[in-house]
Amino acid sequence: MLQSNQFVASLTKLRIMKRKTSSQPASSTPPSSPHQSPHFPVKLNSIFDSKKPKNILKNSPAITTKASGEWVPLSIGKSELYLPLTFPTGQTFRWKETGPLQYTGVIGPHLVSLKQLENGDVGYHFHHTECEESARLALFDFLNLGISLSEIWEEFKVSDLRFCELASYLEGARVLRQDPLECLIQFLCSSNNNIGRITKMVNFLSSLGKYLGNVGGYDFHEFPEINRLAMVSETELREAGFGYRAKYIIGTVEALQSKPSGGLQWLAALRKLNLEEAVDALASLPGVGPKVAACIALFSLDQHHAIPVDTHVWQIATQYLIPELSGTRFTPKLCSRVADAFVCKYGKYAGWAQTLLFIAELPSQKAILPSRFCDAEKGNVATARQE
DNA sequence: GGGAGACCTAGTAA
DNA sequence: ATTACTAGGTCTC
Numbered sequence: 001m002l003q004s005n006q007f008v009a010s011l012t013k014l015r016i017m018k019r020k021t022s023s024q025p026a027s028s029t030p031p032s033s034p035h036q037s038p039h040f041p042v043k044l045n046s047i048f049d050s051k052k053p054k055n056i057l058k059n060s061p062a063i064t065t066k067a068s069g070e071w072v073p074l075s076i077g078k079s080e081l082y083l084p085l086t087f088p089t090g091q092t093f094r095w096k097e098t099g100p101l102q103y104t105g106v107i108g109p110h111l112v113s114l115k116q117l118e119n120g121d122v123g124y125h126f127h128h129t130e131c132e133e134s135a136r137l138a139l140f141d142f143l144n145l146g147i148s149l150s151e152i153w154e155e156f157k158v159s160d161l162r163f164c165e166l167a168s169y170l171e172g173a174r175v176l177r178q179d180p181l182e183c184l185i186q187f188l189c190s191s192n193n194n195i196g197r198i199t200k201m202v203n204f205l206s207s208l209g210k211y212l213g214n215v216g217g218y219d220f221h222e223f224p225e226i227n228r229l230a231m232v233s234e235t236e237l238r239e240a241g242f243g244y245r246a247k248y249i250i251g252t253v254e255a256l257q258s259k260p261s262g263g264l265q266w267l268a269a270l271r272k273l274n275l276e277e278a279v280d281a282l283a284s285l286p287g288v289g290p291k292v293a294a295c296i297a298l299f300s301l302d303q304h305h306a307i308p309v310d311t312h313v314w315q316i317a318t319q320y321l322i323p324e325l326s327g328t329r330f331t332p333k334l335c336s337r338v339a340d341a342f343v344c345k346y347g348k349y350a351g352w353a354q355t356l357l358f359i360a361e362l363p364s365q366k367a368i369l370p371s372r373f374c375d376a377e378k379g380n381v382a383t384a385r386q387e
Numbered sequence: 388g389g390g391a392g393a394c395c396t397a398g399t400a401a
Numbered sequence: 402a403t404t405a406c407t408a409g410g411t412c413t414c
Binding site: 090187190191192193194195197198244245248286287288289290291292295308309310311312313358 | 407408409410411412
Protein backbone atom coordinates (compact mmCIF):
# COMPACT_ATOMS: atom_id res chain seq x y z
CA MET A 1 0.00 0.00 0.00
CA LEU A 2 0.93 3.49 -0.52
CA GLN A 3 1.53 6.01 2.17
CA SER A 4 0.70 9.36 0.82
CA ASN A 5 -0.46 10.66 4.14
CA GLN A 6 2.43 12.97 4.66
CA PHE A 7 1.96 14.33 1.24
CA VAL A 8 -1.68 15.05 1.81
CA ALA A 9 -0.83 16.52 5.15
CA SER A 10 1.62 18.93 3.66
CA LEU A 11 -0.95 19.96 1.13
CA THR A 12 -3.50 20.55 3.80
CA LYS A 13 -1.00 22.67 5.57
CA LEU A 14 -0.35 24.57 2.44
CA ARG A 15 -4.02 25.25 2.10
CA ILE A 16 -4.50 26.27 5.67
CA MET A 17 -1.59 28.50 6.22
CA LYS A 18 -2.16 31.82 4.59
CA ARG A 19 0.98 32.44 2.74
CA LYS A 20 2.29 35.28 4.75
CA THR A 21 5.70 34.30 3.63
CA SER A 22 6.06 37.07 1.19
CA SER A 23 5.03 35.86 -2.19
CA GLN A 24 7.64 34.24 -4.33
CA PRO A 25 9.66 36.47 -6.60
CA ALA A 26 7.44 34.87 -9.16
CA SER A 27 8.82 34.79 -12.60
CA SER A 28 5.94 36.60 -14.11
CA THR A 29 5.42 36.14 -17.73
CA PRO A 30 2.59 37.93 -19.34
CA PRO A 31 1.63 35.49 -22.01
CA SER A 32 2.29 37.47 -25.06
CA SER A 33 1.02 35.13 -27.64
CA PRO A 34 2.97 34.03 -30.60
CA HIS A 35 0.04 31.69 -31.05
CA GLN A 36 -2.86 32.56 -33.17
CA SER A 37 -6.11 31.78 -31.55
CA PRO A 38 -7.89 28.82 -33.05
CA HIS A 39 -10.86 29.60 -35.18
CA PHE A 40 -14.20 27.94 -35.12
CA PRO A 41 -17.05 28.39 -37.46
CA VAL A 42 -18.74 31.41 -36.00
CA LYS A 43 -22.06 30.60 -37.45
CA LEU A 44 -22.95 28.00 -34.88
CA ASN A 45 -22.58 30.38 -32.04
CA SER A 46 -24.84 32.88 -33.63
CA ILE A 47 -27.38 30.24 -34.48
CA PHE A 48 -27.62 29.15 -30.93
CA ASP A 49 -27.44 32.59 -29.53
CA SER A 50 -30.71 33.31 -31.14
CA LYS A 51 -32.27 30.11 -29.96
CA LYS A 52 -31.20 30.33 -26.42
CA PRO A 53 -29.63 33.56 -25.39
CA LYS A 54 -29.40 32.18 -21.89
CA ASN A 55 -25.99 31.81 -20.46
CA ILE A 56 -24.31 31.06 -23.74
CA LEU A 57 -21.63 33.51 -24.60
CA LYS A 58 -23.02 36.19 -22.45
CA ASN A 59 -19.53 37.44 -22.69
CA SER A 60 -19.26 39.97 -20.04
CA PRO A 61 -17.18 42.73 -21.58
CA ALA A 62 -14.36 40.67 -22.92
CA ILE A 63 -12.20 39.84 -20.01
CA THR A 64 -8.81 39.75 -21.52
CA THR A 65 -6.48 38.67 -18.84
CA LYS A 66 -2.81 38.35 -18.60
CA ALA A 67 -1.24 35.95 -16.24
CA SER A 68 1.03 38.63 -15.02
CA GLY A 69 1.12 39.25 -11.35
CA GLU A 70 1.83 36.57 -8.87
CA TRP A 71 2.42 32.92 -9.22
CA VAL A 72 1.30 31.23 -6.06
CA PRO A 73 3.62 28.30 -5.43
CA LEU A 74 2.15 24.86 -4.96
CA SER A 75 5.30 23.82 -3.13
CA ILE A 76 5.34 20.35 -4.59
CA GLY A 77 8.36 20.50 -6.86
CA LYS A 78 9.08 19.24 -10.31
CA SER A 79 9.15 15.61 -9.26
CA GLU A 80 5.47 15.81 -8.44
CA LEU A 81 4.39 17.84 -11.45
CA TYR A 82 6.17 18.81 -14.60
CA LEU A 83 3.73 20.62 -16.82
CA PRO A 84 5.13 19.83 -20.29
CA LEU A 85 4.86 16.12 -19.52
CA THR A 86 1.40 16.40 -18.09
CA PHE A 87 -0.66 18.76 -20.21
CA PRO A 88 0.32 18.35 -23.87
CA THR A 89 0.57 14.57 -23.77
CA GLY A 90 -2.93 13.51 -24.71
CA GLN A 91 -4.73 13.48 -21.36
CA THR A 92 -6.64 16.63 -22.10
CA PHE A 93 -7.14 18.68 -25.21
CA ARG A 94 -8.54 21.68 -23.39
CA TRP A 95 -5.38 23.20 -21.97
CA LYS A 96 -3.25 25.56 -24.03
CA GLU A 97 0.36 26.53 -23.88
CA THR A 98 0.16 30.22 -23.14
CA GLY A 99 3.79 30.92 -22.45
CA PRO A 100 7.12 29.28 -21.79
CA LEU A 101 6.46 26.36 -19.45
CA GLN A 102 3.04 27.86 -18.91
CA TYR A 103 -0.34 26.26 -19.50
CA THR A 104 -3.82 27.67 -19.15
CA GLY A 105 -7.13 25.91 -18.82
CA VAL A 106 -10.51 25.77 -17.18
CA ILE A 107 -11.44 23.81 -14.10
CA GLY A 108 -15.16 23.96 -13.48
CA PRO A 109 -15.91 27.68 -13.58
CA HIS A 110 -12.33 28.69 -12.87
CA LEU A 111 -9.86 29.96 -15.43
CA VAL A 112 -6.37 29.16 -14.27
CA SER A 113 -2.79 29.30 -15.47
CA LEU A 114 0.02 27.11 -14.25
CA LYS A 115 3.68 27.77 -14.67
CA GLN A 116 6.82 25.85 -13.96
CA LEU A 117 8.82 28.27 -11.86
CA GLU A 118 12.56 28.71 -11.99
CA ASN A 119 13.07 26.65 -8.87
CA GLY A 120 11.23 23.74 -10.46
CA ASP A 121 8.06 24.20 -8.46
CA VAL A 122 4.71 24.96 -10.06
CA GLY A 123 2.88 28.22 -9.50
CA TYR A 124 -0.77 28.90 -10.18
CA HIS A 125 -2.75 31.99 -11.01
CA PHE A 126 -6.52 32.36 -11.22
CA HIS A 127 -7.69 34.73 -13.91
CA HIS A 128 -11.35 34.62 -13.32
CA THR A 129 -12.92 33.13 -10.29
CA GLU A 130 -15.61 34.11 -7.87
CA CYS A 131 -14.23 32.21 -4.98
CA GLU A 132 -10.51 31.90 -4.57
CA GLU A 133 -10.81 29.18 -1.97
CA SER A 134 -13.07 26.88 -3.93
CA ALA A 135 -10.92 27.47 -6.98
CA ARG A 136 -7.88 26.32 -5.09
CA LEU A 137 -9.65 23.20 -3.89
CA ALA A 138 -10.80 22.49 -7.41
CA LEU A 139 -7.25 22.91 -8.65
CA PHE A 140 -5.77 20.54 -6.09
CA ASP A 141 -8.44 18.04 -6.93
CA PHE A 142 -7.87 18.38 -10.66
CA LEU A 143 -4.14 17.92 -10.22
CA ASN A 144 -4.78 14.79 -8.20
CA LEU A 145 -2.52 16.13 -5.49
CA GLY A 146 -3.79 13.61 -2.99
CA ILE A 147 -1.53 11.14 -4.73
CA SER A 148 2.22 11.44 -4.46
CA LEU A 149 3.75 10.78 -7.83
CA SER A 150 7.24 10.31 -6.47
CA GLU A 151 6.02 7.72 -4.00
CA ILE A 152 4.31 5.51 -6.52
CA TRP A 153 7.16 5.95 -8.98
CA GLU A 154 9.55 4.64 -6.35
CA GLU A 155 7.74 1.34 -6.46
CA PHE A 156 7.76 1.22 -10.23
CA LYS A 157 11.46 1.96 -10.27
CA VAL A 158 12.24 -0.89 -7.96
CA SER A 159 10.37 -3.41 -10.03
CA ASP A 160 11.34 -2.16 -13.47
CA LEU A 161 14.77 -1.07 -14.58
CA ARG A 162 13.54 0.45 -17.80
CA PHE A 163 10.96 2.52 -15.95
CA CYS A 164 13.69 3.64 -13.61
CA GLU A 165 15.85 4.90 -16.44
CA LEU A 166 13.02 6.60 -18.27
CA ALA A 167 11.78 8.19 -15.08
CA SER A 168 15.06 9.98 -14.58
CA TYR A 169 14.54 11.76 -17.89
CA LEU A 170 10.79 12.23 -17.68
CA GLU A 171 10.20 13.39 -14.15
CA GLY A 172 6.82 14.72 -13.11
CA ALA A 173 4.47 13.10 -15.62
CA ARG A 174 1.28 13.18 -13.61
CA VAL A 175 -2.19 11.78 -14.23
CA LEU A 176 -4.89 14.41 -13.90
CA ARG A 177 -8.31 14.01 -12.34
CA GLN A 178 -10.59 15.56 -14.90
CA ASP A 179 -14.29 16.15 -14.90
CA PRO A 180 -15.95 12.97 -16.16
CA LEU A 181 -18.25 14.62 -18.67
CA GLU A 182 -15.46 16.69 -20.14
CA CYS A 183 -13.24 13.66 -20.31
CA LEU A 184 -15.92 11.50 -21.89
CA ILE A 185 -16.71 13.97 -24.64
CA GLN A 186 -13.06 14.65 -25.37
CA PHE A 187 -12.17 11.02 -25.79
CA LEU A 188 -15.27 10.41 -27.84
CA CYS A 189 -13.59 12.71 -30.31
CA SER A 190 -10.32 10.87 -30.09
CA SER A 191 -11.15 7.61 -31.79
CA ASN A 192 -9.06 6.87 -34.85
CA ASN A 193 -7.97 10.47 -34.87
CA ASN A 194 -4.96 12.70 -34.45
CA ILE A 195 -4.24 15.28 -31.81
CA GLY A 196 -4.57 18.28 -34.08
CA ARG A 197 -8.03 17.42 -35.19
CA ILE A 198 -9.15 16.23 -31.77
CA THR A 199 -8.13 19.60 -30.39
CA LYS A 200 -10.09 21.39 -33.06
CA MET A 201 -13.18 19.36 -32.32
CA VAL A 202 -12.88 19.82 -28.58
CA ASN A 203 -12.40 23.55 -29.09
CA PHE A 204 -15.58 23.64 -31.08
CA LEU A 205 -17.62 21.98 -28.34
CA SER A 206 -15.96 23.99 -25.59
CA SER A 207 -16.88 27.21 -27.32
CA LEU A 208 -20.53 26.40 -26.61
CA GLY A 209 -19.89 26.91 -22.92
CA LYS A 210 -19.80 30.11 -20.94
CA TYR A 211 -16.98 32.40 -21.98
CA LEU A 212 -14.44 33.02 -19.27
CA GLY A 213 -11.68 35.05 -20.84
CA ASN A 214 -8.73 35.17 -23.18
CA VAL A 215 -5.21 34.25 -22.25
CA GLY A 216 -2.29 34.24 -24.62
CA GLY A 217 -4.57 34.64 -27.60
CA TYR A 218 -6.79 31.70 -26.71
CA ASP A 219 -10.41 32.00 -25.69
CA PHE A 220 -11.45 29.90 -22.73
CA HIS A 221 -14.90 28.60 -21.92
CA GLU A 222 -16.51 26.54 -19.25
CA PHE A 223 -17.28 23.12 -20.60
CA PRO A 224 -20.90 23.15 -21.81
CA GLU A 225 -23.51 21.32 -19.80
CA ILE A 226 -25.22 18.23 -21.13
CA ASN A 227 -28.35 20.14 -22.05
CA ARG A 228 -26.29 22.61 -24.00
CA LEU A 229 -24.52 19.83 -25.86
CA ALA A 230 -27.89 18.35 -26.65
CA MET A 231 -28.79 21.43 -28.66
CA VAL A 232 -26.25 20.66 -31.34
CA SER A 233 -27.35 18.57 -34.28
CA GLU A 234 -25.42 15.82 -35.96
CA THR A 235 -25.36 17.84 -39.15
CA GLU A 236 -23.75 20.76 -37.42
CA LEU A 237 -21.13 18.53 -35.91
CA ARG A 238 -20.40 16.96 -39.26
CA GLU A 239 -20.06 20.36 -40.80
CA ALA A 240 -17.67 21.23 -38.03
CA GLY A 241 -15.50 18.29 -39.09
CA PHE A 242 -16.46 15.59 -36.60
CA GLY A 243 -17.01 12.99 -39.28
CA TYR A 244 -18.64 9.80 -38.09
CA ARG A 245 -17.96 10.76 -34.50
CA ALA A 246 -20.81 13.26 -34.76
CA LYS A 247 -23.33 10.54 -34.14
CA TYR A 248 -21.32 9.27 -31.20
CA ILE A 249 -21.61 12.65 -29.52
CA ILE A 250 -25.30 12.94 -30.22
CA GLY A 251 -25.98 9.39 -29.11
CA THR A 252 -23.95 9.64 -25.94
CA VAL A 253 -25.46 12.96 -24.93
CA GLU A 254 -28.92 11.51 -25.47
CA ALA A 255 -28.05 8.45 -23.44
CA LEU A 256 -26.79 10.65 -20.61
CA GLN A 257 -29.93 12.75 -20.67
CA SER A 258 -32.05 9.66 -20.37
CA LYS A 259 -30.37 8.45 -17.19
CA PRO A 260 -32.86 8.42 -14.33
CA SER A 261 -30.42 10.08 -11.99
CA GLY A 262 -29.32 12.56 -14.62
CA GLY A 263 -26.22 12.12 -16.72
CA LEU A 264 -23.89 13.99 -14.40
CA GLN A 265 -24.78 11.94 -11.40
CA TRP A 266 -24.64 8.74 -13.39
CA LEU A 267 -21.11 9.62 -14.47
CA ALA A 268 -20.05 10.65 -11.01
CA ALA A 269 -21.28 7.35 -9.62
CA LEU A 270 -18.81 5.51 -11.85
CA ARG A 271 -16.05 6.71 -9.57
CA LYS A 272 -17.34 4.40 -6.88
CA LEU A 273 -17.49 1.28 -9.02
CA ASN A 274 -14.66 -1.08 -9.68
CA LEU A 275 -12.83 -0.80 -12.96
CA GLU A 276 -14.65 -3.52 -14.81
CA GLU A 277 -18.07 -2.20 -13.86
CA ALA A 278 -17.09 1.32 -14.78
CA VAL A 279 -15.73 0.27 -18.16
CA ASP A 280 -18.81 -1.79 -18.91
CA ALA A 281 -21.06 1.11 -18.04
CA LEU A 282 -19.07 3.49 -20.21
CA ALA A 283 -19.01 1.03 -23.09
CA SER A 284 -22.80 1.12 -23.14
CA LEU A 285 -22.50 4.61 -24.59
CA PRO A 286 -22.21 4.86 -28.36
CA GLY A 287 -18.69 5.56 -29.52
CA VAL A 288 -17.12 4.24 -26.35
CA GLY A 289 -15.07 1.10 -26.80
CA PRO A 290 -12.35 -0.43 -24.65
CA LYS A 291 -9.71 2.20 -25.40
CA VAL A 292 -11.87 5.24 -24.87
CA ALA A 293 -13.45 3.73 -21.77
CA ALA A 294 -10.04 3.12 -20.26
CA CYS A 295 -8.98 6.70 -20.96
CA ILE A 296 -12.06 8.07 -19.26
CA ALA A 297 -11.66 5.67 -16.36
CA LEU A 298 -8.01 6.57 -15.81
CA PHE A 299 -8.18 10.30 -16.46
CA SER A 300 -11.40 11.10 -14.64
CA LEU A 301 -12.83 8.22 -12.63
CA ASP A 302 -10.08 7.38 -10.14
CA GLN A 303 -9.48 4.05 -11.86
CA HIS A 304 -5.74 4.19 -11.42
CA HIS A 305 -5.07 0.82 -12.94
CA ALA A 306 -7.04 1.36 -16.13
CA ILE A 307 -4.83 0.81 -19.18
CA PRO A 308 -5.82 2.48 -22.44
CA VAL A 309 -4.50 0.04 -24.99
CA ASP A 310 -3.78 1.50 -28.38
CA THR A 311 -1.22 0.66 -31.00
CA HIS A 312 1.54 2.40 -29.05
CA VAL A 313 0.82 0.62 -25.83
CA TRP A 314 0.59 -2.61 -27.78
CA GLN A 315 4.12 -1.99 -29.00
CA ILE A 316 5.37 -1.32 -25.50
CA ALA A 317 3.62 -4.34 -24.09
CA THR A 318 4.85 -6.78 -26.68
CA GLN A 319 8.38 -5.50 -26.35
CA TYR A 320 8.77 -5.48 -22.62
CA LEU A 321 5.89 -7.23 -20.94
CA ILE A 322 4.62 -10.06 -23.10
CA PRO A 323 7.38 -10.74 -25.63
CA GLU A 324 5.72 -14.02 -26.55
CA LEU A 325 3.16 -11.97 -28.43
CA SER A 326 5.63 -9.74 -30.22
CA GLY A 327 5.08 -9.73 -33.92
CA THR A 328 1.42 -10.64 -33.66
CA ARG A 329 -1.23 -8.22 -34.71
CA PHE A 330 -3.19 -6.21 -32.23
CA THR A 331 -6.84 -7.13 -31.84
CA PRO A 332 -9.39 -5.79 -29.39
CA LYS A 333 -9.54 -9.19 -27.80
CA LEU A 334 -5.98 -8.83 -26.64
CA CYS A 335 -6.79 -5.60 -24.85
CA SER A 336 -7.43 -7.24 -21.54
CA ARG A 337 -4.36 -9.40 -21.97
CA VAL A 338 -2.23 -6.27 -22.24
CA ALA A 339 -4.00 -4.52 -19.42
CA ASP A 340 -3.50 -7.54 -17.20
CA ALA A 341 0.19 -7.59 -17.99
CA PHE A 342 0.53 -3.96 -16.94
CA VAL A 343 -1.40 -4.43 -13.72
CA CYS A 344 0.57 -7.55 -12.98
CA LYS A 345 3.81 -5.67 -13.36
CA TYR A 346 2.96 -2.32 -11.82
CA GLY A 347 0.02 -2.97 -9.54
CA LYS A 348 -2.65 -0.65 -8.28
CA TYR A 349 -1.35 2.41 -10.10
CA ALA A 350 -0.49 0.64 -13.34
CA GLY A 351 -2.25 3.34 -15.34
CA TRP A 352 0.18 5.90 -13.98
CA ALA A 353 3.10 3.75 -15.01
CA GLN A 354 1.62 3.25 -18.45
CA THR A 355 1.30 7.00 -18.80
CA LEU A 356 5.03 7.50 -18.45
CA LEU A 357 5.89 4.64 -20.77
CA PHE A 358 3.45 6.03 -23.29
CA ILE A 359 4.95 9.50 -23.09
CA ALA A 360 8.37 8.03 -23.69
CA GLU A 361 7.06 6.73 -27.02
CA LEU A 362 5.94 10.14 -28.22
CA PRO A 363 8.12 11.52 -31.00
CA SER A 364 8.56 14.75 -29.07
CA GLN A 365 10.09 12.88 -26.15
CA LYS A 366 12.04 10.36 -28.16
CA ALA A 367 13.95 13.27 -29.53
CA ILE A 368 15.31 14.17 -26.13
CA LEU A 369 15.85 10.66 -24.81
CA PRO A 370 19.14 8.85 -25.26
CA SER A 371 19.04 6.79 -28.41
CA ARG A 372 19.20 3.50 -26.56
CA PHE A 373 15.55 3.95 -25.61
CA CYS A 374 14.56 4.08 -29.24
CA ASP A 375 16.48 1.13 -30.60
CA ALA A 376 14.00 -1.55 -29.87
CA GLU A 377 11.19 0.30 -31.53
CA LYS A 378 11.86 -0.44 -35.15
CA GLY A 379 11.10 -4.08 -34.98
CA ASN A 380 12.00 -6.93 -32.82
CA VAL A 381 15.13 -7.55 -34.80
CA ALA A 382 17.55 -6.47 -32.19
CA THR A 383 15.70 -6.80 -28.95
CA ALA A 384 18.92 -6.68 -27.07
CA ARG A 385 17.80 -6.32 -23.54
CA GLN A 386 19.37 -7.35 -20.32
CA GLU A 387 20.35 -10.94 -20.76
C1' DG B 388 -17.61 -15.41 -30.69
C1' DG B 389 -14.41 -12.90 -33.41
C1' DG B 390 -12.54 -11.43 -37.81
C1' DA B 391 -12.83 -8.21 -41.68
C1' DG B 392 -14.65 -3.59 -43.56
C1' DA B 393 -16.46 0.77 -43.25
C1' DC B 394 -16.22 5.12 -41.36
C1' DC B 395 -14.47 11.23 -41.49
C1' DT B 396 -10.30 13.68 -42.52
C1' DA B 397 -5.70 15.66 -42.88
C1' DG B 398 -1.17 14.63 -43.35
C1' DT B 399 2.61 12.00 -45.11
C1' DA B 400 4.75 8.23 -47.59
C1' DA B 401 5.11 5.65 -52.00
C1' DA C 402 0.04 14.35 -59.40
C1' DT C 403 -2.86 10.27 -57.80
C1' DT C 404 -2.89 6.48 -54.56
C1' DA C 405 -2.18 4.22 -50.09
C1' DC C 406 -1.69 4.39 -45.62
C1' DT C 407 -1.69 6.11 -40.85
C1' DA C 408 -3.50 8.31 -36.86
C1' DG C 409 -4.64 7.44 -28.94
C1' DG C 410 -11.06 2.97 -32.43
C1' DT C 411 -15.78 1.63 -32.69
C1' DC C 412 -19.65 -0.41 -34.88
C1' DT C 413 -21.77 -3.68 -37.86
C1' DC C 414 -22.18 -7.54 -40.39
